[in-house]
Amino acid sequence: MQDITPYLSAASTVIGLIFFIGIVWWAWSSKRRAANQESAELPFDIPDEFSKDES
Numbered sequence: 285m286q287d288i289t290p291y292l293s294a295a296s297t298v299i300g301l302i303f304f305i306g307i308v309w310w311a312w313s314s315k316r317r318a319a320n321q322e323s324a325e326l327p328f329d330i331p332d333e334f335s336k337d338e339s
Contacts, residue, residue, distance in 0.1 A: 310316065 311320075
């Protein structure tokens, strides 16, 4: 069992790296551009809680 441990560790690292690169690729793909732009503008679309006009 001790002989296979380094290989399992290396395999899990490679699989994790592949998943990470896949998620980054998906998030930055051109198909997600509209959704990313909409999400980026959400904080500016929320009305302010406190206004100077209200006392």
